[in-house]
Amino acid sequence: MSKQKKPAGGLNIIIVGCGKVGTTLVEQLVKEGHDITIVDKNAKKIQELSSLYDIMGIVGNGASFSVQQDAGIENADLIIAVTESDELNLLCCTLAKRVAKCSAIARVRTPDYSKEIVYLREKLGLAMVINPELEASREASRILCLPTALEVNTFANGQAELIKYKIPEGNPLVGTTIAELSRKTATSLLICVVEREGEIYIPSGDFTMKKNDVISFCTQRNFSRTFFEDLSVKTNQVKNTMIIGGGKAAYYLAKRLIGMGINVKIIENDRQRCEDLSVLLPKAIIINGDGTDEELLREEGIEYAESFVALTGIDEENILLTLHARQVSNAKTITKINRINFKDVISRLDLGSVVYPRYITSEAIIAYVRAKNESGDSNIETLYHLFDHRVEAIEFKVDQESEVTGTPLQALDLKRHLLVAFINRNGKIIIPSGQDTIERGDTVMVVTTHTGFNDITDILK
The missing domain is CATH 3.30.70.1450 (Regulator of K+ conductance, C-terminal domain)
Structure with a gap:
């Protein structure tokens, strides 16, 4: 396939790695008018994506100089390395920085490297080093600090928050217009978005809120708690959490929660991983067992857990685990979902908060x-x-x-x-x-x- 002409105002971008994150990046960046070249060892993936999006594809090792040359590294504005290997991603970016004037972004997920992100970025001259599991754990921990919220996004270096909240029946917001909100709360905030029965509204002052509306409001950090208190809504940080799955995301999340004084229990199927986690997280309770075993979950106290986080590597398992937890307990639930197939179906399920690591990265x-x-x-x-x-x-x-x-x-x-x-x-x-x-x-x-x-x-x- 011949190289496309660079779109006006667009960038020449090389993406190495066509997994979930790479595919999401292609979809988004093509939509925004950039000239994309993809590199992967898997010829089938290259063929599928290059045909679907009419982009150039190179089959090969992205850390190879000749492969980067074939991909047009000399004229590239940016290289993004998102293969499954941290070392390969760093090598791709290091080589690209040596042979071209392009910027470089690497996905790095291993905990050992995550402690050295600032050093790696500075010494290797990278524009960005991103860790999806670490970012997902930050998002989950923010939600568990304010369990009333469905999502908590931060801006202004953490000084401002955008909070997503579903209005339940009997809440003081029901029947209130945006303009009347100041009478219900002394907190300075702005309701930015309302989702009602699948429709999205950017509300004006005369917009009247109803039960089951999902609102996103912006306020200063920590003011959201005051707002919920004004509405007589419980906002206390959870005291304990049960995590199913002991991968990188579970490690990062458990470490953050333990640092916040939250008791953590992790259920993981792999015995060796349990032993590793016991060393890495001495203050956590690590259970070696099948997290999808209802009897085991009951024995470990799922009915009394204040929060429940499904972090296995299988989306379907995570969804079923969350639905089960919501049926047998009052726990605040968080579900990790990696794929985006059947997203409309997933959005209709009562899953509580959902975290998409691939979107955080992209x-x-x-x-x-x-x-x-x-x-x-x-x-x-x-x-x-x-x-x-x-x-x-x-x-x-x-x-x-x-x-x-x-x-x-x-x-x-x-x-x-x-x-x-x-x-x-x-x-x-x-x-x-x-x-x-x-x-x-x-x-x-x-x-x-x-x-x-x-x-x-x-x-x-």
Whole structure:
């Protein structure tokens, strides 16, 4: 297949590794207008993806100089190595940095390397080192700190939070308009998105909330707890958790939870892995057994667990385990899902919180690609996709004055289906009113159903 002509404004990107994350990246980056070349040893995967997305594919070892040459490394803007091997990913990026002027991103998952991410990034000159399991554990631990929430996303270096919450029957929010919300709570917050019966709304002041609405609201860090307390909703951090599966994600999560004073019990089938975990996590209870055995789960106290996290390597197992836990206990549940097949079916199941490691990885990379692709000084700090990729929450850094700066928000000609959720000014989070302005030096979070924003000026019509 001949090399495609580079799209206007797009980047030349080489992706090494066509597994789950590599496939997700191809799907997203092609959609955003970039010129993609994929490299993998598996000829069948290369053929399938290159035919599906009309991109160039090279069969071979991505750490080979000749293979990188065939992939066009001299003209590449970015190489992303997401094979199953950390060492191969680092070698791919190191070689690319030696022979070309491209940026490089490596996926690195081994705990030994995760302690050295800053060192690796600096010494090897990498733009980013990303660890999906570590990031998934951070997301899960944030949820277990605020178990009322379905999702907790952080912005502004952790100073602001975007919280997803399902409104139950009898909640004070039922029948309340967005404009009336200040009477129910003294907390400064902004409801950015509402999902109702599968439909997505960026709500205006006259929008009335109903039971079973799923809302995403933005507020300053730790203010979300005050908001829930105003609604008489229990928000206490869980005291214990039961984790099924003892892989990397379980290790990272258990380590974080133990550090927060939460009691951890891990059930893992592989005896050798249990012995390893016992050494790595001396404060955790490690059980060698089949996590799908109902009798074992009952013996280990699933009925009394405050939280239950399904982290096996099989999505179907994780889903069934969570459904069982919700049936026999009142535990806060978190389910790890790697594939995205049958996503519509999964979203209709009562699974509680769901974590997708592959999306966490791809979103961090896409945020970097959009920022790199922007010729101006303003750039993207953070990017999250919400509600099955139908909504984007994007944090922009405003490095220069433009048509959006210095003018009250109510006077700007903003696109529809868009909200400015917060302004971070010198570490102070402002939930903006119409009179507030965006200034040079701010970071600004925008929530919108539009896609592909690269710069803060994209919020204007």
